[in-house]
Amino acid sequence: MVDYKVYDDQDLVQFMRSGDERVLVEIYDRYWEKMLAVAFNRLGNLEEAEECVQDVLCKLWKLRNDFSLAKDELAYYLARAVRNQSFNILDRRYRERQKAEGYTPIEMINLHTPERELIVRELAQQIDKAIHSLPAQCKLVFTLSRHEGLSTKQIAEKLQLSENTVKSHLKKANKDIRNNTELLTTIIFIPIFFQ
Structure with missing residues (x-):
């Protein structure tokens, strides 16, 4: 059984293509707290922050066959992905609030x-x-x-x-x-x- 803890991010990205879900578990273990901190900092809601991080990890796994890292570290990529997903959540939250308040766009x-x-x-x-x-x-x-x-x-x-x-x-x-x-x-x- 492969111990993914000893591999660096580039190797993990390569291993993801094999479909071994333990690679995703290793990425989760390494970066969950950092990703959650980024999401919570932007969203201010723990439940939404957890959902945001889970969405990012699910998307990463779905894209695993085409995903690659150029120079950036996986941590930077994940932080950017969480930030972008947070913006999507904030946008959705804003639209829902406007709809609830009866707002009609111009x-x-x-x-x-x-x-x-x-x-x-x-x-x-x-x-x-x-x-x-x-x-x-x-x-x-x-x-x-x-x-x-x-x-x-x-x-x-x-x-x-x-x-x-x-x-x-x-x-x-x-x-x-x-x-x-x-x-x-x-x-x-x-x-x-x-x-």
């Missing part, structure tokens, strides 16, 4: 009601009006940046301005547009979030 809310489409059109008109009310040079810089997608440097070269001047125009344009649409934006979004 993508499941119908945003295409006639009222909202009207509001979006009004906001677009307000933005266009704010852009047209900008000083000529400022409006040109803003249009080249937002509508044509030119960089600050490209705009500066095209209009023979310094990059700092272009940045100043963009800052002013953003501020003016925000100020001209702030009230409408507030009116739009407050009812959406309090429905």
